[in-house]
Amino acid sequence: MTAKSEALVRRHPVLEALRARRRTIHRLYIEGARGAADPELRPILAAAKAASVAVTPLDRPALDRLAQRHAADGKHQGVLLEVGPYPYAEVDEMLGLAERRGERPLLLLLDLLHGPQNIGALLRTAEACGVHGVILQDRRAPEITPSVVQFAAGATEHLLIAKVTNLAQTMRELKVAGVWLAGMDMDETCLLYTSPSPRDRTRSRMPSSA
Secondary structure (H helix, E strand, O other): OOOOOEEEEOHHHHHHHHHHOOOOEEEEEEEOOOHHHOOOOHHHHHHHHHOOOEEEEEOHHHHHHHHHHHEOOOOOOOEEEEEOOOOOOOHHHHHHHHHHHOOOOOEEEEOOOOOHHHHHHHHHHHHHOOOOEEEEEHHHOOOOOHHHHHHOOOHHHHOOEEEEOOHHHHHHHHHHOOOOOOEEEOOOOOOOOOOOOHHHHOOOEEEOOO
16 A cells, blocks of 8 residues: 555445545455455445456455554454545535536535544435535544544545635625525524524524434
């Protein structure tokens, strides 16, 4: 592995990275004793073949060492994918995606987040909900590291994620573009969409829990 490459481990992140093909993919390492005989690895091997990715079998100790040296988690589940850095997107790409789909933009804006588990869970939910993109405040958000990819179960590989310098300015630009904004509130008693006016509804506060 090179100094600029990253290592994704576990089946879901590896499979989704191979399916999405948004990153540069260098090589797939698998536990040689399992290989094609393991039904859980067959979709990964098929996706690697479809993407013309080289596959290198390793014995279990060698794969353990590789994962411990380069991956965020040594529990590799028999697979390790060597990839390039995460490909961040631009906000305009997200708006363009919504337009191509004939949908109103649905974006998730995140600020002051800490911990790969927290952001990974939010990104996993965002992808399942069909958002067109996720916007992060550059200075106060974690990078999309292999740990984040793991906690997101690979959802990051299908999401458009942008980092912006000034989140407030981006919000103003989104409003000019006709995107409605709704904010999360720590008060779980807040009600969503209680006003009959669409203009007021865009200022409603979303509860942090039901």
